[in-house]
Amino acid sequence: MSALPAGRHFFRGDDGYEAARSGTVWNQRVPARHPEVIVQATEVDDIVKSLRYAKANGRKVNIRSGGHSWAANHLRDDALLLDVSRIDHAEIDAEKGTARVGPGKGGSILMGELEAQNLFFPAGHCKGVCLGGYLLQGGYGWNSRVWGLACENVIGLDVVTADGEQIYCDADNHPDLYWAARGAGPGFFAVVTSFHLKLYPRPAxxxxxxxxxxxxxxxxxxxxxxxxxxxxxxxxxxxxxxxxxxxxxxxxxxxxxxxxxxxxxxxxxxxxxxxxxxxxxxxxxxxxxxxxxxxxxxxxxxxxxxxxxxxxxxxxxxxxxxxxxxxxxxxxxxxxxxxxxxxxxxxxxxxxxxxxxxxxxxxxxxxxxxxxxxxxxxxxxxxxxxxxxxxxxxxxxxxxxxxxxxxENLGQRPARFASDDAMVRLDKTRAEYDPDGLFNSWMGRL
Incomplete structure (x- = not known):
């Protein structure tokens, strides 16, 4: 029996597999790359089970939170694709000026919820872009030239590591993993289940x-x-x-x-x-x-x-x-x-x-x-x-x-996306948190 979440996973060849695969790509150009299994996670336990299954069965893992992802980095042959777009909670603390949001939360949806409370966050410019990939890669959002990249306003993260451990990371807890999460993009080597965000007053x-x-x-x-x-x-x-x-x-x-x-x-x-x-x-x-x-x-x-x-x-x-x-x-x-x-x-x-x-x-x-x-x-x-x-x-x-x-278009045109020092540190941190290489990295790098 599979240890994967019942009713929410599709092996290649199953009914529903192709709909699940193509449904992870926003545009109509779906690459001819086929994960062995796709898991549509709805809770943290689904993620833990999926990672354990992948490790036990020698499968690499990719993560998709829901966005434009022009190159569809998340689609890899023979891998386990973890679709976390359904983990879309949002808990807003207006008094503290913070929020805790899931990777599948739409940025424009969050923006509407924040504006109703006279708050603001530099979410992405496009409707339908969920926060997971957007925040991991940097986040060029509304008013980011003033408030900084969206990832600068990530004050902490709840993640599941390659060994299935659930941890919280910030500047004081697992600081190397927190450092990597703000900019590694599709090459991040853990699964984010919540982002803790710094909020701003809504501009007048x-x-x-x-x-x-x-x-x-x-x-x-x-x-x-x-x-x-x-x-x-x-x-x-x-x-x-x-x-x-x-x-x-x-x-x-x-x-x-x-x-x-x-x-x-x-x-x-x-x-x-x-x-x-x-x-x-x-x-x-x-x-x-x-x-x-x-x-x-x-x-x-x-x-x-x-x-x-x-x-x-x-x-x-x-x-x-x-x-x-x-x-x-x-x-x-x-x-x-x-x-x-x-x-x-x-x-x-x-x-x-x-x-x-x-x-x-x-x-x-x-x-x-x-x-x-x-x-x-x-x-x-x-x-x-x-x-x-x-x-x-x-x-x-x-x-x-x-x-x-x-x-990015790294699969077709490898190019520099981080400084040389940052790449060295990313590789070192990856070796610490994902020593067996469970998570697939970027499709191309110099």
Whole structure:
């Protein structure tokens, strides 16, 4: 008899297996990688049983909490896939400003629950992204330029180790495991059952500036964005999206869209910090020009998801860089000249210069973040569009500091995602907590 949770596990070949496997991938491009067994955990005991089963039967383990996971790192041949997306509790202590949440809790759902209590957390920008993978890989969230990466606001974790032991880790308890959890992403070597989070007061005002430019103005737009990078107030997220069309604005023409939120103590303050967008040298040529409008989180989530439609096939890749506009523009031109139809897009995010970060596995970032999201409908077009993101990032890799794990493509393009010192420490900590290599690591690393 299997020691696995009854009624919630599927061996390859079982009825329900393929639905369980493909259901762990958000987009329609499901890799041809097949775990031997999939366990849909609903409680900690399911996790303990699954790890013991894997160890007894010589199976590696991967974990999926529920998110976009473009590369589907969690799908590995012959492994045990532990799906923890159903462990989605959330206990909010408004008085202490903390929360204890499960890995399967949706970030946007948590955000709504927090806002009802006048609280806030730098959850992810997309609906449907659960906190497990998001927090482990770093967490670039709402107002993260002020409050830090989401993982910086993880003050403790409840985990199950490779030997089935349930432990709590923080800066004082199992500090090496706590260090690794904040940045190891899909290479983390334990199963998180709860994250303990630091919360913030809900900002009094959320405003935005929206500008849309003809794509022919790319040189002027990106040169300006690069030159003002260090001047952008940290309360502002300068997001620039290039795409073949902007359906949300009823524009069926290639365009570059600035859609930048600001979180502030007042509407006046939010409006003031967004004035920098009025200094674009070609602002008079904008197709849409909205210097300021008040907004809210539900509206923002809807706007973001217009670029991430669920019924498409996706491939993503990314890079951090501090290169000049002159050096970046040749690659940018190739990106926008070859970009597939919407919702494919090219994201430019002005991120730094950043403050000093805590000591944690997350250890690579830079002034500008570039990410490519290729999207297409038909499997027959995989050959046509599937390599667009990878090939363009590979062509610009000489300008990259590294990548970040949220949009990783390590199986197709190994790249640096942590500092050399951090990788040494990760390997050492893995050897301590998972000496037999029960947990699969990243699909690729340099």
């Amino acid at each position: 005002a959320c405003g935005t500036a929206v500008y849309v430019y003809p794509i022919e103005l790319a040189d002027e737009i990106y040169t300006w964005a690069r030159n003002v990078s260090a001047e952008v107030d940290r309360r502002v997220e300068m997001q620039i999206v290039a795409s073949r069309s902007v359906p949300s604005m009823n524009l069926e023409t290639p365009a570059i869209t600035f859609a930048s939120p600001a979180f502030a103590d007042s509407e006046k303050e939010a409006e003031e910090v967004l004035k920098i967008f009025g200094t674009v040298p070609v602002v008079d040529k904008a197709l849409v020009n909205i210097p300021y409008m008040p907004t809210d989180m539900p509206t923002w989530y809807t706007a973001v998801m217009s670029n991430y439609l669920a019924d498409y096939r996706y491939a993503a890749d990314n890079m951090w860089t501090s290169a000049s506009a002159d050096d970046l523009l040749p690659g940018i031109h190739n990106i926008i000249d070859t970009i597939p139809d919407h919702p494919s897009h090219f994201l430019w995010l002005n991120w730094g210069p950043s403050p000093q970060r805590p000591d944690m596995a997350y250890s690579i970032e830079d002034e500008v973040y570039l990410a490519l999201y290729g999207a297409w409908k038909n499997e027959a077009d995989d050959g046509k569009y599937g390599d667009w993101a990878r090939s363009n990032m590979a062509a610009m890799s000489h300008l990259a500091t590294g990548i970040q794990l949220a949009d």
